[in-house]
Amino acid sequence: MYVGRFAPTPSGPLHFGSIVTAIASFLDAKSNQGKWLVKIDDIDQPRIRKGAELQILNSLEKLGLIWDGDVIHQSERKEHYQSYVNDLKEKGLLYNCRCTRKTVNGSSATGADGSIYNGTCREKYYKEEQGASLRIRVVDKTISIADDIQGAISQNLSSEIGDFIVKRSDNIFSYQLSVAVDNHLDNITHIVRGYDLLNSLPRQYYLHEVMGFNFPKSSHIPIVTLKGRKLSKGYGDSASIQNCERLVWINALTFLGQPTKDYELIMNIDEIISQAIINWSAKRVMRCSEKEIDGHIHK
Numbered sequence: 001m002y003v004g005r006f007a008p009t010p011s012g013p014l015h016f017g018s019i020v021t022a023i024a025s026f027l028d029a030k031s032n033q034g035k036w037l038v039k040i041d042d043i044d045q046p047r048i049r050k051g052a053e054l055q056i057l058n059s060l061e062k063l064g065l066i067w068d069g070d071v072i073h074q075s076e077r078k079e080h081y082q083s084y085v086n087d088l089k090e091k092g093l094l095y096n097c098r099c100t101r102k103t104v105n106g107s108s109a110t111g112a113d114g115s116i117y118n119g120t121c122r123e124k125y126y127k128e129e130q131g132a133s134l135r136i137r138v139v140d141k142t143i144s145i146a147d148d149i150q151g152a153i154s155q156n157l158s159s160e161i162g163d164f165i166v167k168r169s170d171n172i173f174s175y176q177l178s179v180a181v182d183n184h185l186d187n188i189t190h191i192v193r194g195y196d197l198l199n200s201l202p203r204q205y206y207l208h209e210v211m212g213f214n215f216p217k218s219s220h221i222p223i224v225t226l227k228g229r230k231l232s233k234g235y236g237d238s239a240s241i242q243n244c245e246r247l248v249w250i251n252a253l254t255f256l257g258q259p260t261k262d263y264e265l266i267m268n269i270d271e272i273i274s275q276a277i278i279n280w281s282a283k284r285v286m287r288c289s290e291k292e293i294d295g296h297i298h299k
């Protein structure tokens with residue numbers, strides 16, 4: 001059975017870009033008679049803003065994006081993450097790294113996602129201690145994945161990323177580790193999310209492989225830009241959803257390349273959603289990293 005999800009970080013209200021992602025993942029799940037879960041990525045506590053989760057869930061409800069089952073919280077899964085970290089340790093795949101961000105940046109070439117870790121601590125066998133991060137050994141092998149929207153992507157973790165962090169020096173489990181464990185715990189079969197996460201897909205693939213998990217299919221949709229820059233919570237780009245849910249839906253469907261001429265003015269949200277589920281095709285989503293929207297969407 002198809003299981004998909006939307007996984008917002010509660011660092012602020014949803015902006016139009018995150019709504020587009022939510023709608024795409026919802027439609028992909030529902031058009032496949034699948035389940036659509038909502039998972040709150042609240043493990044990175046310093047980024048969490050009080051009240052944001054409720055605001056996000058209210059926005060989803062107003063848009064008719066009703067999730068299946070209970071809302072999942074990463075903050076309640078720390079024991080799971082730790083137990084998989086322990087397994088990886090037993091397999092000899094992890095090591096303690098004492099490098100700071102500064103020393104890593106200063107001594108490494110730039111790769112697919114910032115500085116490539118050059119393996120300084122790989123053979124040092126440091127004991128676990130406060131202030132050390134845990135890295136996973138990667139292998140010199142090209143990982144190739146076919147994304148349903150963006151097509152074939154290839155990455156060699158060894159030459160383009162380096163051994164990457166699974167648990168940070170502040171004891172927070174990394175995004176890569178937590179999302180891989182979540183995919184497994186939630187039986188996720190399809191990932192639909194923003195293009196900005198595409199280059200982390202091979203790291204997640206690798207983690208699925210070493211932990212023995214099934215790897216989901218993926219679709220990475222273009223990032224919404226306005227006047228040449230990415231929308232972000234920090235810039236206060238939150239879409240005003242109250243009383244303009246229909247407009248948000250139609251704008252999102254237009255962005256996703258879906259036909260919108262059917263949506264007459266009289267259609268209410270439920271009717272728009274039913275029609276959008278019938279019309280949905282990931283193939284209509286433009287294959288690009290980012291796409292500009294008109295200013296009028298922005299409220």
Ligand SMILES: [Zn+2]
Nearest residue numbers: 097098099121
């Ligand atoms: Zn190091």
